[in-house]
Amino acid sequence: MKSEDTVLLEVKNLKKYFYLRTGFFFNKTAGSIKAVDNINFFIRRGETFGLVGESGCGKSTAARLILRLIQPTSGEIFYKGKNILTLKRSQMFKYRKEIQIIFQDPYASLSPRMTIGDIVSEPLEVHRIGDKNSRIKEIKHTLKIVGLNPEHVNRYPHEFSGGQRQRVGIARALILQPELIICDEPVSALDVSVQAQILNLMIDLQKEFNLTYLFIAHDLSVVKYVSNRIGVMYLGKIVEVAPAEDLYKKPLHPYTMGLLSAIPIPDPDLEKQRQRIILPGDVPSPINPPSGCRFHPRCPNAQDICSKQEPELKNYPENGNNHFAACFFAGKPINN
């Protein structure tokens, strides 16, 4: 399944610790936040890989690491077979054209002092593509593709609604014709009726331009709609990776089960019959994560071993192709 020419991006043993410092001139390390702690995954060309988890699980940190907006503590990120972490600034510049990002907040992600035209043209300017006239043509074309009126190039972001702004953000990511787009919760700030518009647009764009998506979200139903494969993160670790259908049909990790069960389905009859698993407790702080399996304090299936040893991400081929989970009792049903 996984061969060199189909894999676009591969993340190996990626770690990012944020050190908490005290003092001013004489910095002392007071502890560390293990935001991303040894994660591994790969994304195939043309597919959508969903990364799901609750706040503080490290999914957004992972996105910023792949974009090299922040430096990892250790690990490797292979893009088209090349470790981009070892690239110099000038070499990296070339790759920046190919990896783009769409942000969550359509209000914070567009500079309020730039017109839509300026915003969408910035990637072209930075990468010195085309002259003024060809840029304008390109911008208008891209705006049309994302469903905006090309005549609006001279307007400012605050004249648009949230959904329209998100389209501007997509146009900015699209204009350099990237291969990989990292979507960091692209619809979670939008109204329900607009979410569906944006999701459909993204799926259409993927087909049209053969894009690869890393789709980050906390909403499993949205992720299920767009993804081919899904990784579930909990406190800096990936606890389960599987093709979308398998993950929903037969979740192996108790956290995934709880997460799936926590989302109410918009269908009253079904919802009234459904047995829900309510995971107890809060998401612990990533500063001092629990020992062993990080999920054990909230896990209904936890036993002695879970607090002592950390389970590895293992393949469970009997539960669908390439279904990985990190649990000693993977697949064991939860009885509330």
Next chain:
Amino acid sequence: MYPFKEDKNKIQNDSDIEGIIDESVELETELGKKYGKSSLYKDAWRRLVRNKLAMIGLAIVIIMVVIALLSPVIAPYDPNDRIKELSQKGPSYQHWFGTDILGRDIFSRVIYGARISMLVGVVAVSISLAIGLFLGALSGFFGGISDAIIMRIADIFFAFPYILGAIVMMTVLGPGVLNVFIAIGILGWASVARLFRSSILSIKEKEYIEAARALGASNARIILKHIFPNSFAPIIVYSTMNVGTAIIVEAALSFLGLGVQPPTPSWGKMLSESMSYINTAPWLMFFPGLAILITVLGFVLLGDGLRDAFDPKLKR
């Protein structure tokens, strides 16, 4: 492998895209018309115009600028012409503000004094801005050790009382108009730097900065294209008010004999020259004092109005 495969139809050209991708283009256009075209500065201007006090301030500032520019035209006499027989005459039809001990026309001297005040205001504030913005950008954007050093130096500047600092600077530099500019300009950098640094720190974390970084935009581009335009409003407000402060400090330095040297007309100098005659010829002090008061008030009112216009908490 791809669940969407069955409805995957290859799109060849532009016109196909429109049909497939979005049916709502037309509608968005329709709705777009509803929102009027506007920008931060237009909005701010609209609010400023509605603010009466700010408009009074703006009027004062404009009048003062005009007076300073056109003083040779407006002033009825040469400010340095001494007419002995006219020494210390009160306001009259020929000499609206009266004359001083040397027989110079005070109205003309106040008019010419506007030149120095406005010049000091503009030049000194520009110097503060140039130093402050540069160091503020350095410390806010790059942080680390440069931030620590710059901010500690700024703290030292803050610890000094402004006037005392100006006096020390002037004694070191020696009196003269140019040195007044430099002294006031240098003293003002720390506040600008701090202000700029804090707005950079808040803007730096915005997602549109991350977007620019992800594109590979250079630091210079990020500062000039993204951070500057978004942090300009507080700096404009602060600088407007700062012009008023600079005018006062210049007046104080000239009053103390450290600033503008005679015979150049300066409001502060005129005040100090008239000190001994406060009982016999109060107009000597009254008119320059009034000029300082009105001008500074003008800048403060305008600055206040600008702040409200840029930061409309009441905007609904």
Next chain:
Amino acid sequence: MANNLQEKILEVKNLKTYFHTDAGVVKAVDGVNFDLKRGETLGIVGETGSGKSITALTILGLIPIPPGKVESGEIIFEGQDLLKCKISNLKHFRGNRISMIFQDPMTSLNPVFNIGNQLIEAIQAHQNLSKKQSYDKALELLDMVGISDRKKRMKSYPHEFSGGMRQRAMIAMAIANSPSILIADEPTTALDVTIQAQILELIDGLKKKTNSSVILITHDLGVIAKYAERVMVMYAGKPVEFASVNDIFYRPLHPYNLGLIGSVSKLNEEKKERLKPIKGTPPSLIDLPKGCTFALRCKFAIKPCWDSFPPTIEEEQNHFVACFRAKEFLNGSLKRE
């Protein structure tokens, strides 16, 4: 299922709340009618700017005046019109008989007082209890909302709590005076998925235990399907459909409601079906179009839709709709596709 014989505890009639701003009049709530029965959960669904939160705030008298103004309407609670009530009397209702759980607990809890102080204050504001009695009552409340280690928690400050815990503390304050109506305005939007489930279960459990009524305001159709018995769908300040939860999901008669259901992806679906979004964006509440506010986005719009806002009609028993074409959906001559 809601029983018609149940007593109506709250009745809202033709409620209009407008905001007078520089840019024009914002008709945030424009003619809302509904009733709430004892022991039921009424869901109010709508998107940003639909007026669902303003409706709740108006009931509690929490609209800032100016710019806000209740233009007309009646809010009848226990036989009294709250809008005609004196401010001194209103205190008896607000926070006491009717209380509210807000979306963001961090902004609704006071950061400089500990949880115990705030709970005791909430209790003593409406009940004549001694300090000791209030303290015991506060402990009891924390137990009811599932906060363990109560004595220590009484002394904690809001920032020491996690988001879920804070929301629990908020709920404890809201139920301190055993209200007969609990209004929950997007109570879980700011929380993580697994915590959302905990909080919603808690609210539902408390409702059943105390036989109070809940108005659940949310944009999440899943939450509505799970917890609401009757549902009011709002769009641009107006209720467009009001019916039992099953009718809303299985027999939708308003195109907006239809569009909402088509816009959400369902976790349980085996086959991936393409979402059917509503085109366009919600209108600005200043200069709303003449006619139906939804007509611009509606694929079923016909000529009369552009001329006047359709009247709300009871198309079936207890199924109220404001749409000219609802009858056609009902008799099958118009397909919902």
